[in-house]
Amino acid sequence: MRPIVLTGGRLLDPSQDLDEVGDLLLQEGLVEACGGTISGPEEAERVDVSGLVVAPGFIDLHVHLREPGGEHKETIASGAQAAVAGGFTTVWAMPNTDPPVDDPAAVGFVMAAGLRAGGARVSPVGAASWRLEGEVMTEVGELLVEGAVAVTDDGHPVWSSMLMRRLLEYTQTFGIPVLQHAEDRELAAGGVMNEGRVATVLGLRGIPNAAEASMVARDCQLAELTGGHLHVQHVSARESVEQIRLAKARGAHVTAEVTPHHLTLTEEAVIGYRTEAKMNPPLRTEADRQAVCEALAEGVIDVIATDHAPHHYEEKEREFDDAPFGIVGLETALGVCRTHLVDGGVLTLSQLVDRLSCAPARIMELDGGTLRRGTPADVVVFDPDERWVVDPARFQSRSGNTPYAGEWLTGRVKRTFVGGRERYREVSSAETRSRETSTRGG
């Protein structure tokens, strides 16, 4: 594999408080040198990235790649390509496929397909319970042997308090977290959007904040009781934030994620029965949006995860009640967060890189999320100031279900390296045009 020197980029690596112009040498799958002027080996390919940001590759702890069983929505291959197109070098694939990833063979399948995909690193997350039924614990240890990195029943909550307790105890043997989709199924039953004024006007059944927050509260109690690692997925409600804040203050091992859409959109996006704004947990109110933004800035919520949830066009093109939950997120995450959170004054660009890359590596104790010498050469190169229009037809993902379609975003991924290999390079006819029209900042 030919060494690569990225020259003249803005090295932005919050894991080592680095923000300076310099070179980066990728050699034999690792970061061989970081910073200053690097001449590198003679055979090295030199890539001029001046004017661009060079950061540790993004890590998405929450994606749905739909394979096996939902290949018309996404495959592991197309999802892994969508990931690198969005600057992600590692994605955690949720197990709610058909059949679910609840046995070692299924984990092995996802691992193998991920390796073949030649995109981002695909880490399978195993089911927490057999068939995601919430009753019998899976063979957690066996799943890990085949490559699983965590367990979850995502798509469903682990509703049984006793199973949750056992999981939080048992997973400590292996030092892995339990990822929880927190939702009281009875309180949420039949709901298709946030409960409140907009649902009342539209005549749609609502899901109250308490459906999420009550289960977050229970899980936090269990994390404290057991000492296990609870990771709260896709936090949407301000009351959940308070529960997480409290649990962390009490020393429980609790971490949490929030999606770009819960950080930037509210229930108002549903008006007009827009199924591309239908997701679970639902988009909440402005007060909730502000609460999750503040929590992310303060570190109460640790990371941004996309909950990339591809659905076929025809599945979304129907009555709101009948459309499936979820939106794609991998290829818009950087632009959406750069535009709304950095320009919106929620995060600095450095904090954004932290929440997308360093923080996920830190809380899950992964190799990555850093440009330090000797770490895996997982690197994203992006233009923080390029403006572009979201066009789902150009996605690498098989699906284009996004509420951001047609929106102008700032911040675009140019190249992505995984293990020192270039896995994505932007080739865009619009590239030159938009470069000319964009205002280039410093």
Add this chain to the structure above:
Amino acid sequence: MTGTTGAAIGLGKDLVGLEDLTREQIHAILDTAEPFKEISERQIKKVPVLRGQTIVNLFFEPSTRTRISFEFAEKRLSADTVNISSTGSSVQKGETLVDTARNLEAMRIDMVVIRHGSSGAARFLADRIPSNVINAGDGQHEHPTQALLDMLTIRDRFGSLEGRKVCIVGDILHSRVARSNIWALLTCGADVAVCGPKSLIPHGIEDLGVSVLSRVEDAIEWSDVLYVLRLQLERMESGFVPSLREYNRVFGVKRSRLEHAADDMIVLHPGPMNRGVEIDSDVADGPRSVILPQVTNGVAVRMAVLYLLAGGRPEGAEAAKAGGA
């Protein structure tokens, strides 16, 4: 006539809901309904206003009253009508709503009247076909022609809607009738309240500008118009109220509760009634009830809506009914 619009009063192509209508538009529809009332009183109840137009009544939910009311309105305006109900249609074979609509469109129709169990279904259809779409009730969203006929009935009695106190009693949470009435009544300057068990009052309803009364006695005393909603049996089954007997005891509208009602207070109900549950016969059949006039007005209001969406002008309604369409 495909794709013609209710241009005369700016309705656009469709009538999906009353949320966005102006006071002038609502009054224009009610004014247009006035001359149409008389057609139903004639020996020969037919005028050629919509002659040659094809209207499909697409009902995905069971309905007797609304469907028949629309059908009478269409036939008295000389339209050709086809009724499709979900049982026995391709919907059962997995055809999507949009495909059903496109197939109808391919047969060159002019209007669709749709009743559907999903909120937003009427808008969904209206956005995808060029025909005029009239919402005959979509999920828990809106039922605009019902609210219009209610408004007409209130106006008949009181002369105006401005400042009139209207309380809607019952299952507000699941009621499209309540939503359409709230929008239209507020737009027309009425004072609106809702009353019912808290489990059936939707969150955020106060934000729409209505007040919430928790005792039906207070509602009765406050109101010029008491609008009693049907309580469906399934609400008891899914635990919103413990029993129909108890509902009747606490919220039932009965003569013994009307003691403190204003002398000219009237009682409306969208039908079909559960006698002995939300309303007792001594009120439903009593002097304050305008429940049957509502039904009569329903035909006239629907004629007005059909006429306007087909391109008619409010001031032409009188001439149209005389046969000069």
